[in-house]
Amino acid sequence: MSTCKKARAEATSIVGSDRLSNLPPEIKGNILSLLNVEEAVRTSTLSSTWRDAWTDMPVICLRDGNFTRTKFITLVDMVLSLHKGTIEEFYISVKRSYHDELARWMLMLSRRSPRSVVIKLNSGLEYRIPSCLFSMGNLMFLLMENCTIRLPLLFQGFKRLTHLSLKLFSSTDMDIKNLISFCPVLTDLRLVRFEGIRCLNIQAPKLEYLKVLGGFEDINLDAPNLEWAFLSLDPKAKAYQSVPIAHDTESYVRKSLGSLNDIKALAISGIFMKYLSKGCILTKFPAVFHRLEHICLVISFSDQRQVLTACSLLQNAPNLKKLDMWL
Secondary structure, three states, X not given: OOHXXXXXXXXXHXXXXXXXXXXXXXXXXXXXXXXXXXXXHHXXXXXXXXXXXXXXXXXXXXXXXXXXXXXXXXXXXXXXXXXXXXXXXXXXXEOOOXXXXXXXXXXXXXXXXXXXXXXXXXXXXXXXXXXXXXXXXXXOEEEEEEEEOXXXXXXXXXXXXXXXXXXXXXXXXXXXXHHHHOOOOOOEEEEEEEEOOOEEEEEOOOOOEEEEEEOOOEEEEEOOOOOEEXXXXXXOXXXXXXXXXXXXXXXHHHHHHOOOOOOOEEEEOHHHHHHHOOOOOOOOOOOOOOOXXXXXXXXXXXXXXXXXXXXXXXXXXXXXXXXXXXX
């Protein structure tokens, strides 16, 4: 390469480097969010202009993975204590136990006004979710796995939350009822494999998507805008084991499906079908499902009450286009 061309290449490299280093802090933060947290923190050694760039990262993703427990605790403490801006998305997935540290981390996180929080606790032990998490008023997305949920007495609700997903959790009838009803704009709700809830009450006027898979004795749905629902019952649940009472006038179909005026797709497992057939089987539902186009049923044809319940459901879906059935 000639001396002239070499000088021109070096000059271009310097200009490019300056352009990258002189990017606004929020742009640097967005770039570093594409890396894992440890790699992002290491960029502080590149130059003085990148020393604190990671503290503006809007997305924080933490996994203990190959870290030792002590090193991971140090990393999380440093990230949450030194971060300067808003953490829009926070994700943490751990395989070890961090019971004592979790409360501290949630307190530090609550000061960063996150909009999305994902907590996956895979140590095999149920975590009691710290009360400070329920003070995060800007949350729009919340996913938690392997936890115990007890609402603080002064819980004011998540006024902006649209997506709530809970898996492998335990709670109480009242806490889950209040958690859901205090989220006025909730559109997506998923409750999977839970314990401690006898009667599941779901009051959600904006809800569009619902998935329920767990053990309960009763369920009451009040979700007039629901469009898609998957309802399944744990085979160990008392609702499944109980024997239908002769001349029972209570309609389990009405309690579960009576308010679903806008439902478009409905999936029901065989176990849940048995729950629906326990009491009085309505030949005419409280409302005709005019928008229901797709039904998926897992049903036992040897159980006459399940068959009658399915027939009643189909008779009240005049615009049905697709029917899937498993025996």
